[in-house]
Amino acid sequence: MIEIVGVRFKKVGKIYYFDPCGLNIERGTPVIVETARGIEYGTVEIANREVADEGIIQPLKKVIRIATEEDGIINKENKEKEKESFEICLEKIKKHGLEMKLIDVELTFDLNKIIFYFTADGRIDFRELVKELASVFRTRIELRQIGVRDEAKILNGIGVCGRTLCCATFLGDFTPVSIKMAKDQNLSLNPTKISGICGRLMCCLKYEEDTYEALNKNLPEEGDIIHTDAGDGEVLSVNILGQTVRAAVRKTPQDTPTVAVFAVSEVKIISKKIVKEDKYDKDEELKDILD
Numbered sequence: 001m002i003e004i005v006g007v008r009f010k011k012v013g014k015i016y017y018f019d020p021c022g023l024n025i026e027r028g029t030p031v032i033v034e035t036a037r038g039i040e041y042g043t044v045e046i047a048n049r050e051v052a053d054e055g056i057i058q059p060l061k062k063v064i065r066i067a068t069e070e071d072g073i074i075n076k077e078n079k080e081k082e083k084e085s086f087e088i089c090l091e092k093i094k095k096h097g098l099e100m101k102l103i104d105v106e107l108t109f110d111l112n113k114i115i116f117y118f119t120a121d122g123r124i125d126f127r128e129l130v131k132e133l134a135s136v137f138r139t140r141i142e143l144r145q146i147g148v149r150d151e152a153k154i155l156n157g158i159g160v161c162g163r164t165l166c167c168a169t170f171l172g173d174f175t176p177v178s179i180k181m182a183k184d185q186n187l188s189l190n191p192t193k194i195s196g197i198c199g200r201l202m203c204c205l206k207y208e209e210d211t212y213e214a215l216n217k218n219l220p221e222e223g224d225i226i227h228t229d230a231g232d233g234e235v236l237s238v239n240i241l242g243q244t245v246r247a248a249v250r251k252t253p254q255d256t257p258t259v260a261v262f263a264v265s266e267v268k269i270i271s272k273k274i275v276k277e278d279k280y281d282k283d284e285e286l287k288d289i290l291d
Contacts, residue, residue: 003049008172012169014173019060021063023065029044033063101119105117115144121143155196222235
């Protein structure tokens with residue numbers, strides 16, 4: 001077991017583990033830490049805790065010290081410098097005529113590096129831009145291309161639910177989202193209805209997936225042949241949350257089918273629906289559009 005503290009550098013950023021170096025640090029305490037890109041100012045989100053060795057990526061970086069009031073002032077000054085750097089970089093991008101959209105700027109606490117985040121449709125040759133930015137700021141320059149999901153997380157916005165984006169509010173990291181999740185929840189596969197403002201599948205499809213997977217295990221699918229006390233028949237529709245099945249059943253082959261609703265406990269699957277392979281796979285189409 002290794003003692004760690006969890007530090008976050010952005011409001012809704014990923015939490016990174018650090019070696020507290022014998023310091024007992026409470027949650028919410030600002031700290032100065034050593035990172036791969038330099039000295040950084042962050043906030044402790046996870047107080048001293050022991051975790052298993054396999055849960056740590058070695059070597060573990062160290063907490064240098066608990067941040068002082070002076071460190072807080074320097075951090076605020078750096079935030080102002082980030083705004084100035086953003087405007088300067090915008091001018092340089094326009095000057096060089098580059099097809100890129102500047103999203104955010106970050107300065108390390110020790111001003112050892114400036115990172116510019118941008119989006120673009122393809123690869124961008126920004127070598128001349130980097131040279132000019134380096135001559136202006138006289139420090140290490142890094143331009144990092146990010147995806148549309150990261151762009152939405154940084155810029156924030158209002159989702160179709162009318163609330164601020166989950167990724168910018170409380171999601172520390174993105175989790176994989178698939179078309180199967182929308183299918184399991186019996187949602188429309190219309191891309192405009194299941195995609196967020198970033199154009200990718202909505203993160204909230206993941207929230208209830210475990211529950212729907214558990215509920216779907218007990219249910220037959222539409223088209224399955226089932227046996228009930230009222231007779232055998234074909235499943236017409238299923239109610240996942242209500243755990244009921246609507247089916248057309250009959251006692252004997254000569255009887256007229258009767259449509260009725262049955263609890264899943266009253267149903268036994270006789271045979272599964274035969275699914276024919278289609279040359280045109282709609283799932284693949286949606287995957288290309290949304291993922």
